[in-house]
Structures are given as structure tokens and as C-alpha cells.
Amino acid sequence: MAIEVIMPKVDMDQETGTVVEWCKNPGEQVKTGEIILVIETDKVAVDVESPGTGILEGVSAKPGEVIPIGTVIAYLLAEGEALPQGAAPTPKVESSLPTPPQEISTGQVVTPVAKNMAAAHGIDLNAIAPSGKGQKITKADVAAQLAKESAPVVAGKIYAAPAARRVARENQVDLAALQGSGPQGRIQSNDVFASLEQQDHQTQLQVVAPIVEPEIIPLIGMRRTIAERMTANYQNVPHIKFTSRVIMSGITEARNTLNAVAEKSGAQKISVTALLVKQIATTLRRHPYLNSSLKGDEILLHQDINIGVAVALENGLIVPVVKNADKKGLAEIAAEVNDLAARARAGKLVNADVKGGTFTISNLGPFGIEQFDAIINAPEAAILAIGATQLEAIPDESGQIVARPIMRMTLSADHRIVDGAVAARFVAELKTVLENPILMVY
Amino acid sequence: MVREITYLEAVREAMTQEMERDPKVFLIGEDVGLYGGAFQVSYGMLEKFGPERIVDTPITELGIAGAATGAALVGMRPIAEIMFMDFTTLASEQLVNQAAKLRFMFGGRATDPMVLRTPAGSGTGAAEHHSQSFENWFVHVPGLKVVMPTTPYDVKGLLIESIRDDNPVVFIEHKLLYKSKGPVPEEMYTIPLGKADVKRAGRDLTIVATGVMVQRSLAAADQLAQEGIDIEIVDPRTLRPLDTETIIASVKKTGKVLIVHEAVKTGGFGGELAAVIAESEAFGYLEAPILRLAGKEVPIPYNRNLEYHAVPQVENIIEKARELAQLKV
Numbered sequence: 001m002a003i004e005v006i007m008p009k010v011d012m013d014q015e016t017g018t019v020v021e022w023c024k025n026p027g028e029q030v031k032t033g034e035i036i037l038v039i040e041t042d043k044v045a046v047d048v049e050s051p052g053t054g055i056l057e058g059v060s061a062k063p064g065e066v067i068p069i070g071t072v073i074a075y076l077l078a079e080g081e082a083l084p085q086g087a088a089p090t091p092k093v094e095s096s097l098p099t100p101p102q103e104i105s106t107g108q109v110v111t112p113v114a115k116n117m118a119a120a121h122g123i124d125l126n127a128i129a130p131s132g133k134g135q136k137i138t139k140a141d142v143a144a145q146l147a148k149e150s151a152p153v154v155a156g157k158i159y160a161a162p163a164a165r166r167v168a169r170e171n172q173v174d175l176a177a178l179q180g181s182g183p184q185g186r187i188q189s190n191d192v193f194a195s196l197e198q199q200d201h202q203t204q205l206q207v208v209a210p211i212v213e214p215e216i217i218p219l220i221g222m223r224r225t226i227a228e229r230m231t232a233n234y235q236n237v238p239h240i241k242f243t244s245r246v247i248m249s250g251i252t253e254a255r256n257t258l259n260a261v262a263e264k265s266g267a268q269k270i271s272v273t274a275l276l277v278k279q280i281a282t283t284l285r286r287h288p289y290l291n292s293s294l295k296g297d298e299i300l301l302h303q304d305i306n307i308g309v310a311v312a313l314e315n316g317l318i319v320p321v322v323k324n325a326d327k328k329g330l331a332e333i334a335a336e337v338n339d340l341a342a343r344a345r346a347g348k349l350v351n352a353d354v355k356g357g358t359f360t361i362s363n364l365g366p367f368g369i370e371q372f373d374a375i376i377n378a379p380e381a382a383i384l385a386i387g388a389t390q391l392e393a394i395p396d397e398s399g400q401i402v403a404r405p406i407m408r409m410t411l412s413a414d415h416r417i418v419d420g421a422v423a424a425r426f427v428a429e430l431k432t433v434l435e436n437p438i439l440m441v442y
Numbered sequence: 443m444v445r446e447i448t449y450l451e452a453v454r455e456a457m458t459q460e461m462e463r464d465p466k467v468f469l470i471g472e473d474v475g476l477y478g479g480a481f482q483v484s485y486g487m488l489e490k491f492g493p494e495r496i497v498d499t500p501i502t503e504l505g506i507a508g509a510a511t512g513a514a515l516v517g518m519r520p521i522a523e524i525m526f527m528d529f530t531t532l533a534s535e536q537l538v539n540q541a542a543k544l545r546f547m548f549g550g551r552a553t554d555p556m557v558l559r560t561p562a563g564s565g566t567g568a569a570e571h572h573s574q575s576f577e578n579w580f581v582h583v584p585g586l587k588v589v590m591p592t593t594p595y596d597v598k599g600l601l602i603e604s605i606r607d608d609n610p611v612v613f614i615e616h617k618l619l620y621k622s623k624g625p626v627p628e629e630m631y632t633i634p635l636g637k638a639d640v641k642r643a644g645r646d647l648t649i650v651a652t653g654v655m656v657q658r659s660l661a662a663a664d665q666l667a668q669e670g671i672d673i674e675i676v677d678p679r680t681l682r683p684l685d686t687e688t689i690i691a692s693v694k695k696t697g698k699v700l701i702v703h704e705a706v707k708t709g710g711f712g713g714e715l716a717a718v719i720a721e722s723e724a725f726g727y728l729e730a731p732i733l734r735l736a737g738k739e740v741p742i743p744y745n746r747n748l749e750y751h752a753v754p755q756v757e758n759i760i761e762k763a764r765e766l767a768q769l770k771v
Binding site: 147161162163164165166182183188189 | 697725726727728729730769770771
């Protein structure tokens with residue numbers, strides 16, 4: 001009996017997975033629990049263990065392919081066993097051929113009119129997304145599908161709006177060469193204008209330089225997630241931003257003291273990031289709105305303080321989370337940050353590592369960036385952008401110009417739930433804490 | 443600040459002021475005197491002008507139309523009221539076969555300056571025989587002018603102009619508009635016949651609407667504006683002669699047109715409007731088919747729910763206009 005290997009669901013909101021690589025080759029014997037392939041969700045890479053013992057055959061998903069969860073992507077066969085009949089694994093492909101009317105298989109409710117209409121036009125009810133009350137498929141849904149499917153193609157004729165014909169005539173554009181964007185593929189005047197613009201553009205390019213085709217990178221996996229989240233967060237969350245200048249002398253001194261101790265005991269060094277995580281977490285305890293989320297009509301003031309630390313990867317970024325950072329010791333936090341960062345870079349984070357953050361910090365100091373602001377990692381209420389620590393000339397208390405290590409940090413906060421003064425008080429207190437590290441234990 | 447009065451007060455004021463100015467003007471119809479008119483349009487006018495100029499008649503629409511046609515032919519300027527537009531079927535012989543023809547048959551040496559005022563439309567629960575919209579029957583007749591005002595301001599200016607016009611004018615009021623209020627100057631003014639009015643300027647879609655559908659289209663446009671759909675509303679005001687220039691200019695600007703009227707779609711004025719647009723240079727600017735939203739192919743039912751659904755309502759206009767604006771048709 002052949003054992004199916006499916007695209008697994010490893011995450012709550014996962015709908016597809018991308019095959020990263022196969023660790024076993026077709027024809028190879030595999031045992032239960034062996035890693036047979038690596039997939040990538042939009043968050044993490046996951047090793048997939050073999051669901052049984054047998055010979056790997058019928059591998060149908062290539063690296064880079066995006067596959068819906070539950071799809072069979074290979075089989076494990078016993079010695080001498082053939083691939084299952086008629087169940088040759090094929091990734092879901094939309095058929096362009098009209099299919100005969102089918103009884104809907106998913107228990108979907110269909111209105112009688114919609115059912116008759118679908119039957120009369122040979123429309124597959126399974127392909128229709130319901131829009132009616134109670135998720136019913138209605139006449140309107142069938143009509144919409146019909147409009148999508150049936151393009152009025154008459155041999156030798158062009159389907160175009162009168163306006164498109166006029167614009168084409170005035171500009172000597174051949175409508176036959178255009179793709180229509182209107183209903184049922186009707187060519188609209190905008191399609192003609194777009195082709196004119198393209199012509200202009202190509203003419204210009206030809207004059208300036210030969211066209212070199214751009215390298216095309218599919219927007220999949222983590223990159224797609226980043227693209228979608230950034231757009232959504234930037235558009236949906238009104239950001240307010242506050243920058244403050246922090247004198248880092250105290251932190252540097254504290255870190256030197258701590259690391260001297262660590263060196264003697266052979267423990268891990270305390271990074272600046274670890275110190276920042278600890279101090280931010282401590283300060284957040286007194287500023288609950290900076291550690292909150294807006295969810296529907298409610299503001300959730302989180303009791304856990306889980307600090308996400310943005311880690312840059314070669315092809316993206318990921319935000320592993322230090323859980324309950326306010327309750328942990330510095331050495332523990334330092335070890336955790338190092339571990340998370342190392343595993344993030346190796347692509348070895350698991351789901352639990354990236355879940356549950358309540359506040360995020362992003363440190364671009366190592367790149368020499370003096371100051372920047374970051375996009376909030378919703379549903380969190382705020383993100384802190386940390387710049388480089390650099391010697392700057394500033395006046396001391398007596399008015400003398402002195403050189404001090406200065407770091408600029410910028411808080412972006414969700415202005416729907418964090419008022420300006422609330423954010424300002426947090427930034428001011430954090431500045432005080434960072435400049436006087438002893439307050440961490442206060 | 444211009445004073446606000448209702449549509450029906452504006453009709454009364456136009457008649458009153460014109461009768462004060464011109465002794466040849468008189469009002470004739472069923473219940474226009476003692477009763478003050480079925481919709482109280484001529485309330486108080488009998489007391490002011492006496493029974494010689496506010497003439498109550500028996501129930502005889504043909505007689506009213508004939509008397510008005512004859513009086514106009516010999517130099518008077520009669521206003522004939524037909525209580526419901528449904529009853530113009532009875533007045534049609536005089537109106538269509540006589541009044542509309544006289545000026546042509548006498549080579550221009552006779553005129554027939556009469557106005558036939560009548561309320562049209564459904565929405566009052568008055569059923570099959572008191573709810574119809576017959577404007578297009580009269581639009582089809584050369585020699586008649588057909589006016590369909592939609593605001594208190596327009597109704598006053600257009601009625602005075604119609605009374606002064608030397609041709610027979612069918613002046614169609616709407617029952618549901620009688621109580622609507624709007625700014626109307628106290629002094630006399632006229633609005634030329636054959637001049638449309640852009641009731642709302644917009645970029646994405648033209649709605650050409652008549653009668654009460656102008657108000658419903660305005661309400662629909664307000665709602666669609668919140669979705670970012672910017673609608674232009676053209677009110678022809680006069681159906682014959684028709685201001686084709688304004689309509690064509692609007693369609694050239696927006697490229698999409700929805701025609702909304704209450705009368706039954708088949709053979710309705712929307713067909714004429716669609717043809718006018720399709721025959722004009724606006725054709726080359728159309729991005730989508732010309733759409734009509736009009737009365738269903740039934741007599742107006744008595745049942746209030748059925749009556750409601752027999753003619754376009756705001757939500758129907760919103761739906762159709764949205765489809766067209768978003769190029770789903």
C-alpha cells in the first residue's frame with residue numbers, strides 16, 4: 001500500500017508551502033522519521049520527516065514550487081509496488097476546458113436558480129466563491145463566473161469599447177495586438193493608452209540603451225510575507241515617531257564591568273542588544289500601552305513582555321522573540337539573543353521562536369546608520385529603531401563641549417492606541433534608564 | 443438667502459404671478475376651484491381670481507383639453523389641469539390630433555399657446571390607474587413640447603416659460619416632488635425650454651435622469667461618492683425639445699452613461715436618449731454599453747411592496763451605477 005507524502009500544514013494560518021529541497025532522491029529507501037525534504041512557510045523553514053518506510057517515488061513538486069497544503073507531492077512504495085492508478089500526483093492546475101456541471105462536493109449551499117443557471121451553462125459550482133448570505137452560491141455568483149469564463153470571441157472581429165476604437169484610430173494603434181482589461185476581455189481606451197505609453201517607453205529605451213531583460217525573482221515565501229505585512233502595516237497603522245538622543249557612557253561602562261566578570265567565569269559576553277532588550281522590557285512594565293495590541297474594538301494590554309529582535313538575513317529578515325524579557329537575567333537574555341540570531345541565520349528557527357512578540361527592536365547601528373524609523377510589526381503597538389553609537393561633541397552640564405558616545409533611537413507607535421504624550425513619556429523614561437543603567441534594578 | 447418653498451407652492455406661485463401679469467391666462471380642470479386641486483396646487487386661487495379664471499369642470503378630460511385648445515386658438519393662454527397623468531389618454535385626441543397640428547396646418551398663422559399640467563408617477567399607493575408615466579407618448583408628437591421639472595426652482599421658471607410659449611406644452615409634475623422644498627426667488631423668472639441642467643458635476647459616470655429619479659440619483663451619487671465614485675447627473679428638464687448638447691458633452695467627459703427613468707423601460711424615453719448618444723460624437727468616447735434603469739414591464743401594483751419594486755429606487759441606482767463605474771459591464 002503506497003504511503004502518501006503531502007505538503008504538511010505546520011502553521012495555523014498556512015495555506016501553501018514552498019519546496020526548498022528534497023533530501024532524498026527518487027528510488028532511494030527511506031525510513032520513518034528520516035528527513036526527506038525541507039519546505040518553507042512564509043515564516044520559517046521546516047524539515048519534513050518521512051511518514052513511513054519505503055522507496056521514494058512519484059516526486060511531483062520541484063524546489064521553488066508553491067504547493068497548497070494537503071497536496072500529495074510524493075509516494076513511499078514497497079518493494080516492487082507501482083505508483084497508485086489514476087492518482088498520479090499532480091499539483092493543482094486550473095483547467096481551461098469547460099467542465100460538465102457537477103454536484104457540489106463540499107456541502108456548499110446553492111440557491112435553486114443558481115443551480116439551474118450553472119447547469120444550463122455548464123459551469124462548475126465548485127469553482128465559484130459564494131457571496132450570498134450564509135455563504136450561499138447565488139444567481140449573481142454564477143453570473144459573475146459566466147462573465148469570467150465566456151469571452152465573446154468572434155473570428156476576425158475585435159471586442160473593443162467605442163472609445164478604445166477612437167483612440168486607436170487617432171493614434172494608429174492596431175487593436176488586434178492588444179489585450180483587453182474590460183469585462184470579458186473588452187479593450188478599453190486605457191488599454192490603448194497603455195500600449196502607446198509602452199511604445200514611447202520602448203522607443204526611448206532603444207535610443208538610450210539596448211534592452212536588457214531584468215532578472216525575475218518570484219515573490220514567494222518570506223519575501224511575499226514581508227511585502228504583504230509591510231504594506232498592510234504601513235497603510236493600516238497610523239505611525240507617530242519620536243527620536244531621542246541617548247548618552248551611552250553609562251551603558252558602555254556597565255557592559256565593560258559585566259563582561260569582565262563574564263570573562264573570568266567563562267560565560268557568554270553581554271551584547272549591547274541584550275542590555276537594550278533588558279532595559280526596554282523593564283521600562284515597558286510601567287508603560288502598558290506600548291506593550292499592547294488593538295484588536296477589533298478592544299485594546300489588549302499584554303501581561304507578558306516579549307521582545308522581538310529583528311535579524312537581517314541574506315534574503316529578508318525575521319523577528320525571533322525573547323519571551324518574558326522583563327523577568328529574565330541579563331546573562332540569560334544574552335545567551336538567548338545569541339542563540340536566536342544564530343539559528344535565524346542558519347534558517348533553523350521554529351514557529352515558537354517567532355510567535356508572541358509584544359514589542360520589537362531593530363538595531364541598524366552595526367551598519368553605521370545614525371538614525372532611522374521602522375514600520376510597526378502589527379499587531380504590536382510599537383517598534384524601536386536603534387542607531388549607531390558614535391562619539392559626538394555635546395555640551396556637558398557646565399556648558400563645556402565634550403565628546404560623548406551618542407546613540408539615537410526612534411520609537412514608532414500606533415497612534416490609534418498610543419497618544420503622543422504616552423509615547424513621549426516612554427521614550428523619556430527609556431532614555432533615563434539607558435543613561436543610568438543602575439535604574440534597571442530599581 | 444433665498445426663501446424656501448415647496449414644489450407645489452412654486453407651481454401655484456408661477457400660475458398666480460402669470461395670471462396677475464397677463465389677463466389672458468386662466469386655469470381649467472377638475473376640482474381646481476372649490477376643492478383647490480387634487481394635490482392642493484391651486485388652493486386659494488378661486489378666492490383670488492374668481493370662477494371665470496379658475497374654472498371647475500365636469501369629469502371630462504377630453505372637454506378640458508378641447509376647451510383649452512379652442513381658447514388658445516382664439517388668443518387666450520389656458521392652463522389645463524389633468525388630475526392624473528393616467529387620464530391624459532382621454533385628453534389625447536384634442537392634444538395630439540388637434541392642438542399639436544394647428545400651427546402647422548395654418549402655415550404658422552395660428553398658434554395654440556396652451557399648457558396641459560398633469561402629475562405623473564408612482565409611490566403614493568394609488569395603483570394602476572393613478573400612477574403612470576406617459577411622457578414618452580407626447581415626446582413622440584411633433585408640435586408638442588414636453589417639460590418635466592424636478593425642483594421647486596425649476597418648476598416655477600419652466601411653468602412661466604411654458605405659459606408664455608406659443609406652442610402646446612405638456613407640463614409633467616411629479617406627485618412625490620410636490621412636498622419637496624427648495625430655494626425659489628419671489629420675483630418672476632423664466633428658464634428656457636430645451637435647456638438641460640447638470641444637477642451634479644462628476645468625472646466617472648453620467649446619469650441622465652428624469653422626474654423623481656433625479657432626486658434618487660442625487661442620493662445614490664452621494665453614497666457612491668464615499669466609495670470614490672464621482673457621478674455627474676444631467677437633468678434634461680425638457681424632453682422635447684431635448685438639450686442634446688449638454689448630454690453629449692457630459693458623456694464625452696465620463697465615457698459611461700446610465701439612464702434612469704420611472705416609466706416602463708420598453709418604449710420609454712431612455713431609448714431615445716440612448717439613441718441620441720449613440721448617434722452623436724459621444725459614441726467614440728463610450729467605454730461601456732449605454733445602460734437603462736427604468737420601470738418594470740408591469741402596471742404599477744397596488745401592493746406597496748410591489749409598487750416599491752416596480753420602479754428604480756436609490757439602492758438599484760447605486761448598484762447599477764457602481765457596476766458601470768467599475769466597468770463590470
